[in-house]
Amino acid sequence: MTRTALVTGGSRGIGAAISKALKAEGHTVAATYAGNDEAAAAFTKETGIQTYKWNVADYEESAAGIAKVEADLGPIDIVVANAGITRDAPFHKMTPDQWKEVIDTNLTGVFNTVHPVWPGMRERKFGRVIVISSINGQKGQFAQVNYAATKAGDLGIVKSLAQEGARAGITANAICPGYIATEMVMAVPEKVRESIIAQIPAGRLGEPEEIARCVAFLASDDSQFINGSTISANGAQFFV
Ligand SMILES: NC(=O)c1ccc[n+]([C@@H]2O[C@H](COP(=O)([O-])OP(=O)(O)OC[C@H]3O[C@@H](n4cnc5c(N)ncnc54)[C@H](OP(=O)(O)O)[C@@H]3O)[C@@H](O)[C@H]2O)c1
Secondary structure (H helix, E strand, O other): OOOEEEEOOOOOHHHHHHHHHHHHOOOEEEEEEOOOHHHHHHHHHHHOOEEEEOOOOOHHHHHHHHHHHHHHHOOEEEEEEOOOOOOOOOHHHOOHHHHHHHHHHHHHHHHHHHOOOHHHHHHHOOEEEEEEOOHHHHHOOOOOHHHHHHHHHHHHHHHHHHHHHHHHOEEEEEEEEOOEOOHHHHOOOHHHHHHHHHOOOOOOOEOHHHHHHHHHHHHOHHHOOOOOOEEEEOOOOOOO
């Protein structure tokens, strides 16, 4: 069955691959972004997928943006909370601003994205909530106290939502990507990237499409009994 899907941060990186994969499944997709108008316009030109700009850290903006998407494209049955940022620093140098920006975007942003669509999913007795967490939420990471806290928080969110939504036909699951070849990872110095790859038994970075295929499955009607789970997609780098 084809449905309407919302992908936050869906115009670049992993999110862009997710938006395209959901479109390829026949779904109508809305992709959001924060401020990179040029990338969003190029994405729409390439894919025909509509983009919407709002800050996921702001509840009122998110609710208004979601209302606009639903007015344009119909009720949202699939929501992929993917938008995320890093503001890395060792803990003794991490500023309260670096902490707050990451919490507001990566963690509160998930609340702001899912909360406005939840009542409609309950009413229609169908919903798919997919949150893009991270390997670093599972194992922690040097200089990422803020980021790891949000990504571990994602796992608590989906496990709780799964219990609340199960009887209403709603599933909530998380995907924990390992290191994926996006701008976020390609921006780190080459030496650091090489040392990252050396820790991945698969001997390579993951591709955004490999995460997108997990999302497409979790978004499908076939995945109904998978609820509250965490899929690790990390080339055997870490096991929970
Ligand atoms: N790349 C990896 O190796 C990796 C590994 C594990 C987990 N992840 C997670 O996967 C997700 C996607 O990562 P990525 O590497 O694809 O990131 P990316 O290439 O940097 O793209 C981030 C996307 O999120 C949007 N965004 C950022 N802040 C936002 C905000 N406040 N409001 C709305 N949209 C916002 C960006 O919009 P603009 O285009 O306007 O900036 C962009 O579309 C993140 O949650 C990240 O933590 C990534």
